[in-house]
Amino acid sequence: MKALVYHGPGQRSWDTVADPGIVDPTDIVVRITCSTICGTDLHILKGDVPETVPGTVLGHEAVGIVEEIGAGVTSVDVGDRVLLSCISACGRCRFCKQASYGQCLGGGGWIFGHLIDGLQAEYARVPFADNSVHKVPADLTDEQVLFLADILPTAYEVGVLNGAVRPGDVVAIVGAGPVGLAAILTARLYTPGRIVAVDLADTRLQRAHDFGADVTINNGREDARALIMELTDGLGADVAIEAVGVPATFELAVDLVRPAGRVANIGVHGKPATLHLQRVWDRDLTITTGLVDTYSTPTLIRLLASHHIDAQRFVTHRFGFDDFMRAYDVFSRAGETGALKVVLNRTGDPR
Amino acid sequence: MKALVYHGPGQRSWDTVADPGIVDPTDIVVRITCSTICGTDLHILKGDVPETVPGTVLGHEAVGIVEEIGAGVTSVDVGDRVLLSCISACGRCRFCKQASYGQCLGGGGWIFGHLIDGLQAEYARVPFADNSVHKVPADLTDEQVLFLADILPTAYEVGVLNGAVRPGDVVAIVGAGPVGLAAILTARLYTPGRIVAVDLADTRLQRAHDFGADVTINNGREDARALIMELTDGLGADVAIEAVGVPATFELAVDLVRPAGRVANIGVHGKPATLHLQRVWDRDLTITTGLVDTYSTPTLIRLLASHHIDAQRFVTHRFGFDDFMRAYDVFSRAGETGALKVVLNRTGDPR
């Protein structure tokens, strides 16, 4: 089969590799019909993720058709259309038992395109299938559910639910890239009073507005803290969601919330941040960090089906699988190309 | 009357000052019968709390008898014995309405011995009396309830409840001074599986053991993280409570907890700490900060009355009011004197 293979920092190619097969009785093999590229894939390509070894097929977001099932698999069948997501779950360890699948101790967690071959390929072996895949309702297309593989549950669980967004809240979302936009989209499920998007790029802020932000702040030229204080009688936002992953944005998020407010970090950080405890020790803050667990995926599928979420609006570009190299190119130059999420359809046509 | 007056950094004296009287209709005047000294009073004396102006009577923890009540006071009467605590509450602002009295916007919060005259005095004016004082049941002595004025609700609310201690948990308490000991005492209300106390001083660790710590670690000579990992199958503590207030202990607390663990900061910090987001962004941590609200005081009074908490064990020294200067001296040299909490009784005799 063909697959997008990581060959060390800066190197990837669309190679012919061996077809995957069942290894463990809890495995299935899936024929991928639709896939996408994540910012994390670019991190791996930069060499920032040393545990991903050269030769690994990349990708952790896809939809496909079950081709083969292991002896121990009971809840999916050959021919089922399934969503494959960034998190796999052994289903048996203490963390899986409390739905913290991202912390799985039994061989799951984030493994696709990281510790084992991933989903930017014609076929994939999917471990722990009974606990890790989601059947796709017939009336939803591949593209409609594709972003439930990572970006939407990440923003929803780690941002909106950890941040405990409530009706009427003022929610500040720092960073208006794909994850920040997904946070806007899913925060709206709780009808906040105002969503305030903060970013350095006006193009991203325009998108934030289109996705539902009520107020946008360019913190390259505006004072985000002062503006949010003005909006909130000097108290601060009820919730701040960090969706960038650098110290400055985390520190800003902490500065934006009111006494007894919540700060939910979604960003993937490479460096320590400063926590100004001398200012916040007595402010009753709750700060959370987290990796997505995908426990909310069934709920999000239901909300897609009932038209309460439109996940397809993330799609800016579409390619066939044989254009995978070009898709990476377009996605990695998002600043120029305006790429938000690129969709790869097996045949080139969406289904 | 006589009162302990702050006269600027390093200066205090037991002075004769004007008797307090009713100013607002929601005030009462209380004849103090029992008082104590807090570590925060020593901070003020060091000059670390600039908003406390010279001439202020210190102290925010006392028991006394109501001497006079304002026209608008309805729930206490002259002659009632009451607990006066570190937090006053206007009862009307948005924070008071959600029991976040420590964040009161209406003139309450921590005011005694900070923004207005305090409770190390023969008499005190007590604002917002209906929302801020607690009647003492007849079968409890002054000394039994005295530590419900600050240290016990602080440790319970900001440490144990914010940290969401649950039966069976491994709870690491970093710092075994009075507040850390109060955290041990109140954590036990939730029957954790193991309480691990971490401190640099063996004498404090011995006390931690006496108060109920199951394991003690001297992190001057032992590796606290390694020992806790050993106790927890390599995962970490369920909850870590910071009870010191310096960057190193906060950073240690973050290092001690398992994935999906909780870090509850009680310590009063004067400097920023480093939050190693590059290590914890994906660990599902919850970190809380907070000032005590005293919403738990009625519960703690009930638990004292039912003998589930013994708060008197904090008392190491007793003085009469006329020995206030000496009491400060003994308390401020706790390292030598072994002082934990000193009690000041009006007449010199406990009641």
Next chain:
Amino acid sequence: MKALVYHGPGQRSWDTVADPGIVDPTDIVVRITCSTICGTDLHILKGDVPETVPGTVLGHEAVGIVEEIGAGVTSVDVGDRVLLSCISACGRCRFCKQASYGQCLGGGGWIFGHLIDGLQAEYARVPFADNSVHKVPADLTDEQVLFLADILPTAYEVGVLNGAVRPGDVVAIVGAGPVGLAAILTARLYTPGRIVAVDLADTRLQRAHDFGADVTINNGREDARALIMELTDGLGADVAIEAVGVPATFELAVDLVRPAGRVANIGVHGKPATLHLQRVWDRDLTITTGLVDTYSTPTLIRLLASHHIDAQRFVTHRFGFDDFMRAYDVFSRAGETGALKVVLNRTGDPR
């Protein structure tokens, strides 16, 4: 002044009565500008509420202007426009301190038009003003906020929040009268997947549909349980909200929910219901009852101001104060007149 006075079962009149004045220092007097009639007022008129004595001015929902304030009032001023609601709060008792104002032990709770003179009058004395009234933002009209006096917080707190409605849920609302419609409106703040309204009258179901119900079931001729099972793969609704107040509808609500589902009773009941424990003892149900507390009123005001709720759609008829008798007539014959909520404006014109 003029006021609508209850003179015993079946008897009411628009009388001239003495003007109210300040009695307690925590009182204010309000010049009512806008009022309405509640189903509960009709219950009183039927003689179902024996503690309401003849001579009482009816009404517990109004907007007005502060005319006079007591000596102990600090948070409202003469001239402020305020919302007066069905629940008053002493602010000091254990229930008020946990925001259970409806259970107030200090003289509050539901008192207007019940235990003291109410708000269907030109003026009203308002006890515990600091804890019981809400300032109205300048950009909201009287009519826009009027239904926050009772129906909206009742449906939201006792139905939606007690029922813990969550995004994606199937929510069954039994009863599509004013309170059921308010439950539909406020349930939507949590983006349920589907709202199913159940009622015996097609006209009410049509309104339920207009207010946002996705599915309507006439349980006079359809099998509500069977239809909901069909919609939910045979499991049942996630939440059922009872908004009628008779045994049959409560029992239906219990029958409609899935294992681990929630049943939130809003209805005012006059008779016992049967709880089929032999069927539900092992189904992990949570059943709640409740009186509104109005703790959510500030949130709902914010959601009105941000246009997330349109409360005016309840208004079907408008009258001047001098038409109060006719307004009662129209409201009490809702079946014929189609009345949902009638608004009484002092001058006859809405402001």
Next chain:
Amino acid sequence: MKALVYHGPGQRSWDTVADPGIVDPTDIVVRITCSTICGTDLHILKGDVPETVPGTVLGHEAVGIVEEIGAGVTSVDVGDRVLLSCISACGRCRFCKQASYGQCLGGGGWIFGHLIDGLQAEYARVPFADNSVHKVPADLTDEQVLFLADILPTAYEVGVLNGAVRPGDVVAIVGAGPVGLAAILTARLYTPGRIVAVDLADTRLQRAHDFGADVTINNGREDARALIMELTDGLGADVAIEAVGVPATFELAVDLVRPAGRVANIGVHGKPATLHLQRVWDRDLTITTGLVDTYSTPTLIRLLASHHIDAQRFVTHRFGFDDFMRAYDVFSRAGETGALKVVLNRTGDPR
């Protein structure tokens, strides 16, 4: 092998039956070393549980040694000592994924000695082993963990946790049989202020006292409601736990709680109860029902190991497996024999 077989209402015998073997790849076979009898077994013998067919081996509580494992089992090995409990979990259905194992839709739930052969036998086939058994720490004996198979997690989850017992609460436990005693034992993990046991039999109340009840009420000759009102300033208990299973005790439990109180039903009911909504519609009650899920079993094992629970105190009689018929006889005449829980050890000697 030998096993205790149900042969229809009133008929049981200690028979020789075929040895069980692996059927599904997720099965294990366990050599039972310790077992017990539950009140539910007596119900089956009365013919009250029609879905249990004659020929079924009874029992759903045991400890044993793994003898054989299916091809798909990964987390237990031959030779492991394991606790087998009343609830099995497929681990894959929506209820298992939220730890509501008792509601398992995939073939689990309460199956042992009910829908499939049970654990009062020399060997047992155990389905869904990876999700349904618990390894026993080496330092705990069979008897110490045996009651974690049903009675302790049932009382803890369905009574104490559903009832949200909190430090300082007054907890009324209606029924002082084995489950009520287990509720007393596990309620104490949350340090309630007072535990009040209510029962008709003084012998049971004496045991309740021994297990930790602070107050006991014989509601055959005392007015339980009046006494609890006296203890609680006329408000009622914070939590009432029903541990009997008849209408009168459920109705009493509802009558005993304060406004905003919680009623947790544990009892297995055969008949409907009356819910006096006309008295409680406005009292902010939360009423829960539930079947045990055993999600708390790992926590309870930890609390046994740390000596915070002593589960062995339930043991009143011990027998060898060959005395199973006599053990049933003793247990079923608990009134005369004083039996609380009887333990069956394979060899007759506890280990």
